[in-house]
Amino acid sequence: MVERKAQQFFPGGPARIGDVLKGFLEKNNMLERVEIFQHIRMYPHFFPETAAFSKAVDYKGSTLFLEVSDPMYSLEARKMIPQIIRVFQQKGLPVEKVKIRCRQTR
Secondary structure (H helix, E strand, O other), X not given: OHHHHHHHHOOOOOXXXXXXXXXXXXXXXXXXXXXXXXXHHOHHHHXXXXXXXXXXXXXXXXXXXXXXXXXXXXXXXXHOHHHHHHHHHHOXXXXXXXXXXXXXXX
16 A cells, blocks of 8 residues: 555655755756765865865865965965875865965954
């Protein structure tokens, strides 16, 4: 009885929610952007030593954009660029450049 009702609502049978979400994102050309966002959110886990003063804020055209909390920290972040590129490439995000900007505080 329950299986019959499920077939009414889910043609072909029930599907895993992750598969449904992935299909929706692919259909609406959003999957790549969501995957990029997931990588960006992992920056503090990949680089905990710099998370106190920097964060990844965007990725466009193989360039990762970082924000630092103070201009003094930009030098420290620049030293990390080769490692940042290597780690993100290993994790599947094809980073070729890193741009650093100072966070605007008011």
